[in-house]
Amino acid sequence: MQHLPLRKLVAVAMPASSAHRSLLLCLCLALPLAHFAAASPRDLLRFSVEDIAAVEAALPRHRASSKTTFFEVDRPLRPPKGSSGPCSTLLLSHSFAFTLTKPPVTAAYSPPPCLLAAGPRAALSLAVLEWRAECRGVQYDRIFGVWLGGAELLRGSTAEPRPGGVAWSVSKDVTRYAPLLASGNATLAVYLGNLIDDTYNGVYHANLTLHLYFRRAGRSTPPSAADAIVPVSRSLPLNDGLWFVVQNTTDVQSTRLAVPANAYRAVLEVYVSSHYADEFWYMNTPEQNGPFREVTVRLDGDVVGAVWPFPVIYTGGINPLIWRPITSIGSFNLPTYDVELTPFLGKLLDGEEHELGFAVTNAQNSWYVDANLHLWLDAKSTRTTGGLIAYDAPKLAGSIVSRSADGIDGEYDATARRNITATGWVSSSRGNVTTTFAQRLTFANTNVVSSHGSAQAINQTTDALNDVSGGDAGAQQLLHQSFPLYIFLGGDGSGTSSQRLMRRVELGFNEARSLRGGAEKSTLRNEQVAAAEVTLRDDAVVGASWKMHQTYAYGASDGGCYLRNVSSVGYDVLFDHHDASCAGKRGR
Template sequence: MAESCYVRVLFLLLLVVTPLPISIASPLKLRLSASESLPLNGGQWFQINNNEDVESASLAVPANAYRAVLEVYLSYHGSDEFWYTYGNPFNGNGPFREVTVRIDGDVVGAVWPFPVIYTGGISPFLWRPISGIGSFNLPSYDIELTPFLGWLLDGEEHELGFAVTDAQDFWYVDGNLHLWLDPRSAATTAGIISYDAPPLEKVTAVASRGPGNEYYQTTAFRRISAAGWVQTSSYGKITATWTQRFSFVNTNQVREDTEQTVNQTTDAYSGVHVTDHAGVAYSQEAEQSFPLYIYQGQVNQTSNDSFTEETSVQLRFEEERVAAGRPGFWSRSLSNAQDSAVDVRVQEGDAVGTSWRAAQTYRYEATDGCYYRDVASQGYGVVSDHADEVCAKGSPAAGRAIAGGAATELGGDAAAAAGVARLSS
């Protein structure tokens, strides 16, 4: 008969409370509208009519927020639809515009907008059948407000405001405040470490070269930075830094009152870096460049009423994004470029013929796939349309999906390039 054997095992269970890995890039928990509140339905755009207007919404941030990002939307109309063509600072307030974001009056972020040209802008023929970048898909802009939670987490309402530098009648602006909430506590605590927002630097140089011949150059610079901390129950102490840098140059030349050339470039940098007890939790940097060239002039003139009116527009949306941290590394590069031109033949004051062409090149490259498309048109007809993947990753179907997502997230216009892929897939 086998003998029974008993073994006594002692388990020593040690309970160690460790903060959860920070989910700074996880799906948001709450969204608040930063828009005009009307008695019946609310949710309206703020209308900004001049340089002095500051429109704001009163918001109370939940006590357990640990991250805040403001998504800004804007569009311009009326006297400011073509703000970039005003060379003379005494005529239309000059060619520079910026949207500033404010908390209780202090500038905490800025948007130097991409110059969207709507479908009838400058000359309607420029955008038939290839529409202007962003004209059916206005880009949005993110402002990291996490460093400012030390101002916002006091249980009080705060004014989240918008203004437009040198604005004319009129601009529409509003935003969505995206908030991440601590799942383990009813309240977080926060403080601001540093904040620096020097005044905008803007200079216009004027050179007159005789009657009807003028040259203007406007340059502008801006930087904003802030750092703050948030103490959470779920993730421990979080420290966030936010940086923006901008530069702008616009040259505007008028010759003999019959020709105008506009050459403009806006460059923008933004960076957010978040650390916790374990090191870098999340980091993202973005560089954007918005070149714009416009020419309008009369050529082949045989009399005051007989000539050819030439118009050409070159427009680009360039962006590079890199992110790293616990969610992983990724990079994205977007180049969306258009070149359009129209000639209108005028005889004795009447338009007797019009010809136009357009071309667009859309290139998106990322760690998760790539997409390329090149489209050209003559008149109302598309004369060439080429799509391809410029790297080995992903299937053609995935390339189309990536391009569609990039158009929404990075500001490319789906209607003229990436959207064609979805329609033809």
């Protein structure tokens, strides 16, 4: 993503060479001597601005000149019943012009007066960070990040503008960052690496606003956020974002940190995004380190957790028309991933600094990774103690097998499995509590090239089970996530003056979450099906059509729910049905 001309960014092919490098770190290989050659599908995973401009020029004039609002489907954020607010504070207003390789935009942050007046942090019922932006002209999608006191609060990608302009907004629940919001003076930093030159003239105008809601006296207190948050990121000053940049499969980026002596629980929240050669990592060939990626969390060199990322497709990816006006899942608000580090607190509580770092298995340049360490502190004690009882993190297991009869068409299948388990105890005023964290992760990817290399189909599923048992009552959680992905790239008329480039994407973010020992449960099923066709004549775009259908179904045992069914053709939203009064209905 970003910084490079799109047509040039992914003009890579499945090589016909019989030589292959040592592949997937930690994965065993079963490759024949010949690999199937590449074809045209990969060459246009991104379209040039000239191509998209040609599509815009073919639209009716009133459609091409009007501003369009793009949106990512998500459930609305509503405060608990009886809450007061919102109390809204504009944190930053800035126009991001030529900001590439320049320092982040910063602003001084102090807790809003309404937050100080509300008293203890427990009075906060909901905090929402809202990003609103617009852009006009010619520009690509750019990654951006927002940090407060070095802790990342939001990561997203921008919309790609149209001649008439584009607008979009993101609202993220940032209640878990309550200790940061209520802390003293801090630095707010926003990085959006934008490029302005003779071709790319789109300037991103953005406003960042914090909305706060408060519980009224007598209202019950929800599960509390952490008491402290330690950023695991790079420090200012920088000419980039505060994220670490992982450039290859052997690169480990880390920092040293110490935790308060009275911590009794620790959760690491990880932010991750893929760029440049690895933007479309799920389509990578054996010579590009294959299609499997994982982010490993390392404590003093040991792997203590793993993140198998959701395949976020930015607004310029595969075919940017597909994501207009409904954008890809997670594109405006990238998901984060929690790794329970409580079993390892015994090591962290020794009063010394420890190295916390990240690596990306099979990485190519580049991955942006950082994290926030959420800590729960014992208010009745100045010191807690702990120890590790059991820890098992076998090496990553898996394989990649390639089959081809002619060196052009063929198939390769990649699989991976990872199990990590850790059990540890922490002694505090709450007693001696034992916590177990277990991860069970599986991955399967099939890549089929056909029609003499002119078509490619990718089928991928990532399945992740994260289980926290024992320990603090609020920590006992079972989270099951599944990320299905299907991509088809094809065309017809190859070798003639007229061609059709076809794209189809099916993407899902599904999860089931439950608290152990209680009835609290929630499910989410979020799925997209999209397709686009671009017609070329003498290598020039002469026409295009695209459509999107998305269903979003969320249900929770507390009666909360949200159903949405939305469909678009071209820039027109055909229908958008949503229902927030579906208590008792189950998302399907």
